[in-house]
Each structure stands twice: as C-alpha cells, then as structure tokens.
Amino acid sequence: MPDNKQPRNNRKKSSVGSRRKLLPWLIPFASVRLTLSLLSLSMILIFVATLEQVRIGIRGAQAEFFESFYGIWYYPDQFWGSEFLSSLPIPIPGGYLLGGLLILNLIAAFIVRFQWSSKKIGIQLIHLGIILLLIGQMITQAKQVESRMMINKGETSNYIERFHGVELAFTNVTDASQNQVVAIPQELLEKGGTFNHKDLPFDVRVRKFDRNCEVTIKQPDQSRQGLSKEVNRGVGFTSNLFLKEKEEDYSMDGLNFSFVVFDLINENESMGTWLALTHPAGNHVWESVSPQLADFAFQPLRYQGNLWGMTLRHEREYLPFSITLRSIANEFYQGTEIPFNFESRVTLNLDEKQKRDALVYMNTPLRHGGKTFYQYQMNKAADYSVFQVIRNPSWLLPYLACILVSIGLLWQFSFHLFSFLRKHKSTPRLA
Amino acid sequence: MFTTVAKSLNGLPPFLLLQAFALTFSSCSEEKEISSYEISPEYDGPVVAWKLPENWGENPDLSGPMAGSFHIKTELGPSGRIGVMPFREAVSTREVVNMFGRELGYENFDQNSLELILQTKTIGNKSFEWIPLTDQTDPAESRMVLLALLRKEQETWLFPFIADSPLITQEMNNFKKFLKSVVVRAGKVPIRARNPAALPSPPPAQSANGPTWEAPTHWIQGKPSSMRIGSFYVRDENGNELDFSITSFPGDVGGVLANVNRWLSQVGLDKVDESGLASYLSTVEIDGKSAQLLIAENDDKSLYAALLFRDDRSWFFKIMGESSLAKIEKKNFLGFLDTVCFHDH
Incomplete structure (x- = not known):
C-alpha cells in the first residue's frame, strides 16, 4: 500500500513519461522550436502571398499558397538584386x-508534453480550442462552397450558381411538365475527350475549353481564323464570332468569359461544332450585350423530336426549396453614396403550405438547409437582389473552438487568481 | 483508453501519419462527374421540336423569323424548302396567304376567294389550315407553295413548303409525318417574328455564289424574293409594263421543251414538239457559257428568255409583257445578258 502512495506530482510526471515511452516518435513533433519555426514560416507565407496577390489576385494567391502544400514564388522585379534572383523559383x-x-505539433504537445491535471486543464482547453480552430479551417477550405442567388423583385428562384466553375448544361425542354438536365462540369471539360450519358441521346466531344477569352463579332464578309473557324453551328457561327484565348484574370474585378468548343456526335458522326460562352454576370446578360448573342443562354438543338437547350453556365445547384424576393431597400449615409444598409424581404417556400418570411440584411443572413444566405449585392434601379450563399459543413467548429478557448482562459486565470487570493489571504499583513 | 490508442499508434512512422493527413484533405474535394436531374420547367421561350424524315436536311442558315428550315436531299443536291415560322399575334389566314400569293402572281385574296382554296387537314392530333398555291405568273410552271397553318390559342405556326410541284407530291407523306411529329408550345418571351415577314432567304447555293449584272438605268428594281434572285420592271408612258426576273432552281426543272412550252402558252402561242423548238430557240453566250435564247413574240404579249444550265442548276432570265414595249426592250435584254457574271473563273 505505501508503495502506491507516490507523491501526486511524481505520479503526473510519470504519466507524461509513460506517454513518451509509448509514443517516442511523437516527441520531436511536440517541440516548441517546431511551433516557433512553423509560426515564422506562416508569417513568411502570408508576406509572400500578400506580395503575389498584386500579381495574381486574391483567388490566385489563395490557390497557389494557401490551398496547397507548397507554392512557387519568384523574387519580385522591383526588389533589390532582382536581376540575379527573379528567375530563381523559390x-x-x-x-x-x-x-x-x-x-x-499541437496534438503531439498535448499528448507527450502537457500534464493532464486539473491545474493545467485551462491550458489544455485553450490548446484543444486552437486545434479545433485549425481543423475547422482546413475542413472549411476543403468543403466550403460559395455560390450566389440572384432574384428579381417579385420573382422566385430555386437554384444557386457557383462564383467560380462552369458547366456545359443540356436541358430537354420538350415536356411541358418536367425538364431533364444533363450537366458536364468544368473539371471534365478541362480534361477534354468525348462524354456520354444515358440521359443524353448524343455524345459530346470537347475540342477546347478555357477559362477566359475575348470575343468579337466579325462582319459577315470577314473570315474567322483558328479555333473560331471550326465552329459551324449555333450562335458562334451565325454571329460570325472570333474567339481569342486569354489568360484567366484572378483579380477581384476580373471578368472571365469561359468558353467551350464542342461537337455533338450521333453514331460516330459529328452533327456540327458549337461554341458556348459564359458571361461572368450570368448568361441572361448576353441579351443586353447584343441581341445576336442572346442565344448563349439557350442554344436550341432539335434532336429526335425533342428540343434541347445548350449553355455554358456557372455551375448550378438546385435547392429543395425556393426563395421569393418580396421587396428590397437600400440606405446610404446621408450625402454620400456609401451604403449604410441593404435589405431584402424574402419568403422561404418550403412547400405549398410551409412558407416563412425573413429579412436579410448586412450581417444578418438567412440560414436554411445547411446554407447561409448573406445580402451580397443589390440594384434598386433594376429591382434585383443577389445573395451570397455559403455551404460550410464545419461552420460550428470555430464557435466551439472559441468557447473552448474562452473556458480555458477563464479557468486558467480564475485558477491563478484564486490561488493568488488564497495566498494573499494567508500571508499576514504588515501593519 | 488512451493507452490502448497510444499503443496502437506506437511504432507508426511519422511520415505515414503525415501521408494519412494529406490523403484526408486531398480526398475532401469531391470527384466530379456528369450530373443528370429533373427540374420544373424554367425555360419560357417557345418550344418547337420535330422529327425530320431521313431524306430531309436542316439548312444551317437559319435566320430572321424562321424557327426551322429544311431541304430535301435529292440526287441533284438540296432541293425545295420547308420552314417553321412562328407568329406571335393571331395573324389572319388571308394575311399569310396574300404574303405568299403576291410572290406567285395572285391578286390579293378576299374572304370569298380564300375559301375556295382553303382546306382543313387533321394530322395526328393537330388540325391544320391547308393552302396550296401555284405559280400564277407562269401557270405552266411547276413551282408551288403549300402552306400549313397551325392555330394554338394566341399563337400561329406556319409551315411553308416551297418546291416544284412533283417534289411536293413526292414528299407529301414525309411532310405529313413531319407535321405530325412537330411539338410547338408558345413561350412567355416574345418570338422574334411578330408579324408576317419576308419569305425565307434563298438556298446558300444561290446567295453565296450568285451572279452580278448591270441593268439598264431605266429598268426599275423590284424586290428579290425566295423565287427571284433578281427582279425588274419596265413601264412606258402608256402604262404598258414588262416584268423581268432572274430565277434559279436545282436540276433541269423538266428540261428545255417543258419550259419552252410553258412560256409559249403564257404568251398565247401553241406548244411545240422537239422538232419545233428550233423555230423559237437560238444560242446565246452568258458569262462564257452557252445558253438557250427563247424569242416568243405574239400580237399582245411577248416573252424573251435565256435558259442557262450550270453547276447542276437551271438559271432563267426572262422578260415578258406587252409586245410593243418588249420589242423596244429586246436589245436591252440581250445587252443585259452580256453583263451577267458568275465570278467563278
């Protein structure tokens, strides 16, 4: 029995010791030096990414440096010594x-370095909170999907469109009661090749897809060159469009016109070559750009007694509910054009009987079905509102992490405060 | 519990843990594939769909009011023209018939005269107004326009079939099958052709490599149409008038004898047989190619025509009208033929 009565402190130390013995390879990962090195490298990463943001925009910098295991940086031309260093990939x-x-590093420290005692529980909770925050951020980066929903006043919408990423959609509109949609996502269009699907009565052979281009309408007597010349059906042909490939613009205000040139194949024979072009603000805008180009929202194809509409549009997701835009209001700071508040009064239509009214305004989104609808843009003159729609399965994790960190801090400070007060109380006061 | 977990991890090389971590996050991005789903209809444009007979082809130069345009594949190449034309308003049958009738030399139809040619045909579950029109400027000509009108609430769909009469007869079953397969549904968005518009443009073979010419300055330009590539008329101070036309058709359109007899009958002359052709025909050169020149003069009416067969097509240059004026303009007509150029050599 007496052997079992080890001093409390020694027992804790031996607990850490036994964990170290069990997982010896974890010890180097628990190093404080590693923590500091990683934090320093994080600062370098942020510095480099900020510099690169000027060149490749926020989206580009994010993809190159944050959503990757490594990024390649070229020393800026404006910096000292660039004549020697700028060509060097870093x-x-x-x-x-x-x-x-x-x-x-944090998990390793948690296991092989921290003492698991009530005295240190605050520190453990703080670290647990930070681990949760980091995991949450990683899941968010991998799983979060950002979309938009545009609704005209008085109208109803039941789909959202991705900000980035397009799809080549074929819609059979012959049936007045139900339409069949077959969509080929950008990832497949980029790979190219021939695609078929049981619901598509013809094959689709992609000749060329790119994320941006420049388009000009040629005069009827002007001939098209290169890729444009291959197009012999649809708007690209009838409007005599000339296509010039262009680098993707990653900047915030960048407008990218994705395009695809494709053949429709029937029994190994091409029915023609079409061009589909997407407008960054949505294909409904083509009509206002030029009536000639309006068909980019719906290029008709009659095939075996059916009418199909073809369009290259922002990737679309249909929702099991719809939203009706009742009214919109915007307020500006007096005498300025700086927005003070945008708000949209909407009705969430769950089904025929279940409806719910909501007011969406800055920082007060509408949450439903795992999606959050933020007020994003508004045009009072044109009577439409645009919501930014976020689907983030890990949206709760940051809140949980903050709660854990707060509890940890509170515990730790309180523990020290009470210890101090107890100590202070027991110490005789000097007269 | 921890001890159990820790024991199971013991000895696991650190790089394996990192690899597992990397795999976890790389597998987070979903593998993309073609998606297929059903939605409630959101397309609010007009729906027009059909099944084409095997020997029909679509014309690529779809434009203007046409929702569809087809030809018949013949041994001599694309022939005839079938169209699908939507009309937003409930356009009257008379309005549509007159639009085509004028091209074929009909006087404007009134309700009574329209009823004489108007039929109703039920094909499948659709009822069509059925109006056959023949070329009145040239009764012996085989050109024909068959109009099928489908009425749907505020919407009218017109299916014109323009071709030589034998071709229309030959393709009648296919035309009916085509009409049976047609699905038409009005949309909320305006249809481009709101009012009766011009006939479909001529086939590409005619417009793309069409000839040019120089007409005498006193000839008044008429409107070209699907039938006429060039159109002029000449008037004198007494009100006499000559009509000049340039037309082109695939094939030989019945041959020289049939065409000559058709034209002779138009000016009141007796038909001839092969041996009698020589008394009306001579040879003339048009853009370096030999053509047949017809001189058919009668007391009241005269007709001069040149028949040129080139590139599997027949080209007719024809002037017809009051005899005295025709004789005056004969020299101008022959001079006109000299100016015709096909720009292919």
Whole structure:
C-alpha cells in the first residue's frame, strides 16, 4: 500500500513519461522550436502571398499558397538584386503543409508534453480550442462552397450558381411538365475527350475549353481564323464570332468569359461544332450585350423530336426549396453614396403550405438547409437582389473552438487568481 | 483508453501519419462527374421540336423569323424548302396567304376567294389550315407553295413548303409525318417574328455564289424574293409594263421543251414538239457559257428568255409583257445578258 502512495506530482510526471515511452516518435513533433519555426514560416507565407496577390489576385494567391502544400514564388522585379534572383523559383511551404504540421505539433504537445491535471486543464482547453480552430479551417477550405442567388423583385428562384466553375448544361425542354438536365462540369471539360450519358441521346466531344477569352463579332464578309473557324453551328457561327484565348484574370474585378468548343456526335458522326460562352454576370446578360448573342443562354438543338437547350453556365445547384424576393431597400449615409444598409424581404417556400418570411440584411443572413444566405449585392434601379450563399459543413467548429478557448482562459486565470487570493489571504499583513 | 490508442499508434512512422493527413484533405474535394436531374420547367421561350424524315436536311442558315428550315436531299443536291415560322399575334389566314400569293402572281385574296382554296387537314392530333398555291405568273410552271397553318390559342405556326410541284407530291407523306411529329408550345418571351415577314432567304447555293449584272438605268428594281434572285420592271408612258426576273432552281426543272412550252402558252402561242423548238430557240453566250435564247413574240404579249444550265442548276432570265414595249426592250435584254457574271473563273 505505501508503495502506491507516490507523491501526486511524481505520479503526473510519470504519466507524461509513460506517454513518451509509448509514443517516442511523437516527441520531436511536440517541440516548441517546431511551433516557433512553423509560426515564422506562416508569417513568411502570408508576406509572400500578400506580395503575389498584386500579381495574381486574391483567388490566385489563395490557390497557389494557401490551398496547397507548397507554392512557387519568384523574387519580385522591383526588389533589390532582382536581376540575379527573379528567375530563381523559390518554394514556399503552403497552407496545407504548415496548417497540418501545426495541428500535428499541437496534438503531439498535448499528448507527450502537457500534464493532464486539473491545474493545467485551462491550458489544455485553450490548446484543444486552437486545434479545433485549425481543423475547422482546413475542413472549411476543403468543403466550403460559395455560390450566389440572384432574384428579381417579385420573382422566385430555386437554384444557386457557383462564383467560380462552369458547366456545359443540356436541358430537354420538350415536356411541358418536367425538364431533364444533363450537366458536364468544368473539371471534365478541362480534361477534354468525348462524354456520354444515358440521359443524353448524343455524345459530346470537347475540342477546347478555357477559362477566359475575348470575343468579337466579325462582319459577315470577314473570315474567322483558328479555333473560331471550326465552329459551324449555333450562335458562334451565325454571329460570325472570333474567339481569342486569354489568360484567366484572378483579380477581384476580373471578368472571365469561359468558353467551350464542342461537337455533338450521333453514331460516330459529328452533327456540327458549337461554341458556348459564359458571361461572368450570368448568361441572361448576353441579351443586353447584343441581341445576336442572346442565344448563349439557350442554344436550341432539335434532336429526335425533342428540343434541347445548350449553355455554358456557372455551375448550378438546385435547392429543395425556393426563395421569393418580396421587396428590397437600400440606405446610404446621408450625402454620400456609401451604403449604410441593404435589405431584402424574402419568403422561404418550403412547400405549398410551409412558407416563412425573413429579412436579410448586412450581417444578418438567412440560414436554411445547411446554407447561409448573406445580402451580397443589390440594384434598386433594376429591382434585383443577389445573395451570397455559403455551404460550410464545419461552420460550428470555430464557435466551439472559441468557447473552448474562452473556458480555458477563464479557468486558467480564475485558477491563478484564486490561488493568488488564497495566498494573499494567508500571508499576514504588515501593519 | 488512451493507452490502448497510444499503443496502437506506437511504432507508426511519422511520415505515414503525415501521408494519412494529406490523403484526408486531398480526398475532401469531391470527384466530379456528369450530373443528370429533373427540374420544373424554367425555360419560357417557345418550344418547337420535330422529327425530320431521313431524306430531309436542316439548312444551317437559319435566320430572321424562321424557327426551322429544311431541304430535301435529292440526287441533284438540296432541293425545295420547308420552314417553321412562328407568329406571335393571331395573324389572319388571308394575311399569310396574300404574303405568299403576291410572290406567285395572285391578286390579293378576299374572304370569298380564300375559301375556295382553303382546306382543313387533321394530322395526328393537330388540325391544320391547308393552302396550296401555284405559280400564277407562269401557270405552266411547276413551282408551288403549300402552306400549313397551325392555330394554338394566341399563337400561329406556319409551315411553308416551297418546291416544284412533283417534289411536293413526292414528299407529301414525309411532310405529313413531319407535321405530325412537330411539338410547338408558345413561350412567355416574345418570338422574334411578330408579324408576317419576308419569305425565307434563298438556298446558300444561290446567295453565296450568285451572279452580278448591270441593268439598264431605266429598268426599275423590284424586290428579290425566295423565287427571284433578281427582279425588274419596265413601264412606258402608256402604262404598258414588262416584268423581268432572274430565277434559279436545282436540276433541269423538266428540261428545255417543258419550259419552252410553258412560256409559249403564257404568251398565247401553241406548244411545240422537239422538232419545233428550233423555230423559237437560238444560242446565246452568258458569262462564257452557252445558253438557250427563247424569242416568243405574239400580237399582245411577248416573252424573251435565256435558259442557262450550270453547276447542276437551271438559271432563267426572262422578260415578258406587252409586245410593243418588249420589242423596244429586246436589245436591252440581250445587252443585259452580256453583263451577267458568275465570278467563278
């Protein structure tokens, strides 16, 4: 019995010791030096990505440096010594690598370095909160989907469109009661090749897809060159469009016109070559750009007694509910054009009987079905409102992490405060 | 519990843990594939769909009011023209018939005269107004326009079939099958052709490589149409008038004898047989190619025509009208033929 009565402190130390013995390879990962190195590298990453943001825009910098294990940085031309250094590719550890290692570092420290005692429970909760925050961020980056929903006043919409990423959609509109949609996503269009699907009565052979281009309408007597010349059906042909490939614009205001040139194949024979072009603000805008181009929203194809509409549009997701825009209001700071408030009064239509009214305004979104609808844009003159729609399965994790960190901090400070007060109370006061 | 988990991890090389971590996140991005789903209809445009007979082809130069345009594949190439034309308003049958009738030399139809040619045909579950029109400027000509009108609430759909009469007869079953297969549904958005518009443009073979010419300055330009590539008329101070036309058709359109007899009858002359052709025909050169020149003069009416067969098509240059004026303009007509150029050599 007396052997079992080890001093309390020694027992804790031996608990850490036994964990170290069990997982010896985890010890290097628990190093404080590693933590500091990773934090320093994170600062370098942020610095480089900020510089690169000027060149490749926010989306580009995010994809290159944060949503990757490593990024390649070229020394800026404006900096000292660029004549020697600018051609040198410098690898920079990416967000996934640093984030992953930080999580590993924290978990390792948690296991092989921290004492699991009530005295230290605050610190453990703080670290647990930070681990949760990092994991949450990683899941968000991998799983979060950002879309938009545009609704005209008085109208109803039941789909959202991705900000980035398009799809080549074929819709059979012959049946007045139900329409069949077959959509080929951008990832497949980029790979190219011939696609078929049981619901599509013809094959689709992609000749060329790109994320941006420049389009001009040629005079009827002017001939088209290159890729444009291959197009012999649809708007691209009838409007005599000339297509010039262009680098994707990653900047915030960048407008990218994705395009695809494709053949429709019937029994190994091409029925023609079409061009489909997407407008960054939505294909309904083509009509106002030029009536000639309006068909880019719906290029008709009659095939075997059916009418199909073809369009290259922002990737669309249909919702099991719909939203009706009742009214919109915008307010500006007096005497300025700086927005003070945008708000949209909407009705959420769950089914025929279940409806719910809601007011969506800045920082007060509508949440439903795992999606959050934020007020994003509004045009009072044109009477429409645009919502930014976020689907983030890990949206609760940051809140949980903050709660854990708060409890941890509160515990730790309170513990020290009460210890101090107890100590202070027991110490005799000097007269 | 921890001890159990820790024991199971013991000895696991650290790089494996990192690899597992990397795999976890790389597998987070969903593998994209073709999606297929059903939605409630959101397309609010007009729906027009059909099944084409095997020997029909679509014309690629779809434009203007046409929702569809087809030809018949013949040994001599694309022939005839079938169209699908939507009309937003409930356009009257008379309005549509007159639009085509004028092209074929009909006087404007009134309700009574319209009823004489108007039929109703039920094909499948659709009822069509059925109006056959023949070429009145040239009764012996085989050109024909068959109009099928489908009425749907505020919407009217017109299916004109323009071709030589034998071709229309030959393709009648296919035309009916085509009409049976047609699905038409009005949309909310305006249809481009709101009012009766011009006939469909001529086939590409005629417009793309069409000839040019120089007409005498006193000839007044008429409107070209699907039938006429060039159109002029000449008037004198007494009100006498000559009509000049340039037309082109695939094939030989019945041959020289049939065409000559058709034209002779138009000016009141007796038909001839092969041996009698020589008394009306001579040879003339048009753009370096030999053509047949017809001189058919009668007391009241005269007709001069040149028949040129080139590139599997027949080209007719024809002037017809009051005899005295025709004789005056004969020299101008022959001079006109000299100016015709096909720009292919």
